[in-house]
Amino acid sequence: MRALGCLLEYAAAQARTGAPIPGDVLDLVARALAARGGEEALTTAIGVALPFLHRHATEFTAAHPGLYALTPGRPTPAAAWLYWGGYDPLLLTALGPRPVLDAVRANLPGADRHLAHTLLTRTGDTDDFLGDPQAAWTELAAPPDGAPAASRLLAALAAHTPHRTRPGDTPPDPATHHVLAAAARWWTAALDADLPTGALAAAGDFADTALDDTVWLPLARRSAAHTPAQTRPGDIAERAAAHPHDSDALLLTAHLLTRSVLAPWHDIEVRAHARTLQLTADAQPTPEHPAETEQLRLALVEAGEVDLARTTSTTS
Numbered sequence: 001m002r003a004l005g006c007l008l009e010y011a012a013a014q015a016r017t018g019a020p021i022p023g024d025v026l027d028l029v030a031r032a033l034a035a036r037g038g039e040e041a042l043t044t045a046i047g048v049a050l051p052f053l054h055r056h057a058t059e060f061t062a063a064h065p066g067l068y069a070l071t072p073g074r075p076t077p078a079a080a081w082l083y084w085g086g087y088d089p090l091l092l093t094a095l096g097p098r099p100v101l102d103a104v105r106a107n108l109p110g111a112d113r114h115l116a117h118t119l120l121t122r123t124g125d126t127d128d129f130l131g132d133p134q135a136a137w138t139e140l141a142a143p144p145d146g147a148p149a150a151s152r153l154l155a156a157l158a159a160h161t162p163h164r165t166r167p168g169d170t171p172p173d174p175a176t177h178h179v180l181a182a183a184a185r186w187w188t189a190a191l192d193a194d195l196p197t198g199a200l201a202a203a204g205d206f207a208d209t210a211l212d213d214t215v216w217l218p219l220a221r222r223s224a225a226h227t228p229a230q231t232r233p234g235d236i237a238e239r240a241a242a243h244p245h246d247s248d249a250l251l252l253t254a255h256l257l258t259r260s261v262l263a264p265w266h267d268i269e270v271r272a273h274a275r276t277l278q279l280t281a282d283a284q285p286t287p288e289h290p291a292e293t294e295q296l297r298l299a300l301v302e303a304g305e306v307d308l309a310r311t312t313s314t315t316s
Helices: 002-016 023-036 040-056 058-063 077-084 089-095 097-105 111-121 133-140 146-159 174-192 201-208 213-226 233-240 247-260 264-282 293-302 306-310
Strands: none
Touching: 002 023, 002 040, 023 040, 023 058, 040 058, 040 077, 040 089, 077 111, 089 097, 089 111, 097 111, 097 133, 097 146, 111 146, 111 174, 133 146, 133 174, 146 174, 146 201, 174 201, 174 213, 201 213, 201 233, 213 233, 213 247, 233 247, 233 264, 247 264, 247 293, 264 293, 293 306
16 A cells, blocks of 8 residues: 555656556556455555645546545545545535535535535625535434534634634735634524524634634524533633623523523632623623623522522622
């Protein structure tokens, strides 16, 4: 397999100079596929080279559709590329939206990563790889095993969304704004798709993204209302605590606290930020005192912060 890998690397170097891929290399690949097509070492060697084969050996790849197969439990070049390869929207398009979505459902390594990158970077509102976002979420989250698959894709989308900047960082460029808008659109579509319980757990991973608070807060609040057991709950509560005037921040934190009732020791950080938010909101003048403050207070008391039951809001 090492020799085949070296030959494919040589062929790729030749292709970059404009030279055709040597026919004997392609013949060797074809014979290896026919004889040992299910071996992981072979499919990995070919899968790493699949992007350049797709571009520079179109007749060969068209004659060998098995190169593009994504079969759970069986090594294939396409599956190896998803795991090891760099992003290649052209190749992902060749695999097809439904097979890629099925690969995410089957938890093929790398499938969610490649799909998330494509969904966030394709241009144009009507140019989504999967078509209508809400319909795609509904299909992905269908039973069985749909809820964890949807959560994995949501986590991958958050991982590929730009993170919050620090003072002095370079201002976001137009491409960054496009990715942020795409992330918000796909997150919103997941919320609108009426997904099963647990499917939105990974929405918590958006807590450290550069989404504007006016976008992040309502989406995070809706996600926690759907699935209180969010990932990164401490980060969510910390970000929400900076907004004592915002009803979404108060309700979001109250939803997070519902997971603390049975096992409060798991969410000490959440309760600490929730107390800060509660006390800061209480300290606001009456006209600026959101009604949702009392819902947060009740959630805190039920989570074990019983001293707050005696706290009254201050007035100016």
